[in-house]
Amino acid sequence: MSAAPKAAETEGDGPEAARPQTSAAEPTGPTPPRRRAARSALLAVVFVCAACGLVYELALITLGSYLIGNTATQASIVLAVMVFAMGVGSLAAKPLQRRSVAAFAAIELLLALLGGLSVTALYGAFAYLSMYTEALVAVAFVLGLLIGAEIPLLMVLLQRIRRQDAGSAVADLFAADYVGALLGGLAFPFLLLPVFGQLRGAIVVGLVNAAAGTLLVFVLFRRDLSRRAALSLGAATIAVVTALAAGYQYSTTFEVTARQALYRDPVVLSVQTPYQDIVMTARRGGDDFRLFLNGDLQFASADEYRYHEALVHPAMAGHPERVLILGAGDGLALREVLTYPTASVTLVELDPEMIRLARTDPRLVALNRGSMNDPRARIVAADAFSWLRSTDERYDAIIVDMPDPDETATAKLYSTEFYALVAAHLTDDGVLTVQSGSPYFAPQSYWCIGATLADAGLQRVGYHVDVPSFGDWGFFLAAHGEPEPHLAAPGPLRFLSDGELAAARVFPRDRPPLDMPPSTLMNPRILRYAQSEWNLY
Secondary structure, three states, X not given: OOHHHHHHHOOOOHHHOOOOOOOOOOOOOOOOHHHHHHHHHHHHHHHHXXXXXXXXXXXXXXXXXXXXXXXHHHHHHHHHHHHHHHHHHHHHOHHXXXXXXXXXXXXXXXXXXXXHHHHHHHHHHHHHHOOHHHHHHHHHHHHHHHHHHHHHHHHHHHHHHOOOOHHHHXXXXXXXXXXXXXXXHHHHHHHHHHHHHHHHHHHHHHHHHHHHHHHHHHHHOHHHOOHHHHHHHHHHHHHHHHHHHHHHHHHHHHHHHHHHHOOOOOEXXXXXXXXXXXXXXXXXXXXXXXXXXXXXXXXXXXXXXHHHHHHHHHHHOXXXXXXXXXXXXXXXXXXXXXXXXXXXEEEEEOOHHHHHHHHHOHHHHHHHOOHHHOOOEEEEEOOHHHHHHHOOOOEEEEEEEOOOOOXXXXXXXXXXXXXXXXXXXEEEEEEEEEEOOOOOOOHHHHHXXXXXXXXXXXXXXXXXXXXXXXXXXXXXXXXXXXXXXXXXOOOOOOOOOHHHHHHHOOOOOOOOOOOOOOOOOOOOHHHHHHHHHHXXX
């Protein structure tokens, strides 16, 4: 007599309706095909939700690394906040288990909406409100809260399809969750970013998230919903999908508008590559255009000749036969090198898209005088660190023109290990020049680079010049053995002269040479110095 009321009580409870409840210890017998299919469908949704959740995390980390730099810090903030919030979300889901179907549907729709538009919202906060970190913490917490509430509710739904002991249920659920995370982790860099980009990629995932959650509820658990709840859920689904679709449609317009808010002059070119965000701006009137990588100014056409003369010509004073340029994918350093009758020049640049632009963009080609298309130059698209390790070629002059070390990816290019590798490719009487940042705005960073060169076994001499668009900017000339290398400026140049170089060796009393420790791969001090000093300006 006790069995009948139990069976009656479970009517309308989804796929398990009309099935008497059994204890966890009771054998359940063969799983009916319909329940087996329902259980597989639910685990497939767990798989999809896990993939979506990981993509949201990766999207926040990647956006922060592009906008702020320092991938390690961005990853730590996002992961720490989200994991903490997931714990809070799991606890918060306890009272929702009595209405598990409706609660799960609501959470998935909210997660799809917020996760899908999270990158757009954070980019807007960065461009218009200058409060990115605060917004990142808030978004990461809310997303973590919602993701954390998923698993308890999915566990309840899984048990309602077929009761099983807790260990087996957890194993099944987590297996689907972890494998789904693998899919999300691989799909983000290899599919979503290349095909859709940052903003649209997150929105596409939001649409997938919304579809998976609502399909599960309407297909498997429709009978658990009252007519009013079903209508409300349907309306909410339409609203979320409409909002995400609108976000997708207008994402390009929003991105262009928000990006323009970050720059003084009109943006004339913007390209997102797997390595960096490339932006070019042009002043109205056309007398100056500028190149930015990940928001950092690389040159202004009005005064870049000062920078490149100071970087290149001290290395070319001995008229080297074989020259290597590391970085400088815009072709401007190569332009200066090709004014000499060198036997060969090799340029190694990480980003193939930067190489393509330097070869084809009319503004860049005019400024670099077609250097990237010159038959005397060999252009290699490769990571400088890896490329140096793969070759045994030696050079009479090496010019290192890398982006500033304010990001994790570039800090390794200012390490003892990197400079030792560069030194190994110098001939015995070869010389090396390194762009080293500003001894005025970032003195610790500048002198840390000098100490790192010395730690790599090189003699070096520091010098600095005024580049109006940058301010006071410094370099190092380095070589093997004694004495320290001699600074000279061969030939008549537009800016640089022997007298200018003699003065360039003198540092003012308010910015004297500093005794700094070197930076290494395992202890990238240069990254901490660069980030802390430039934050003041």
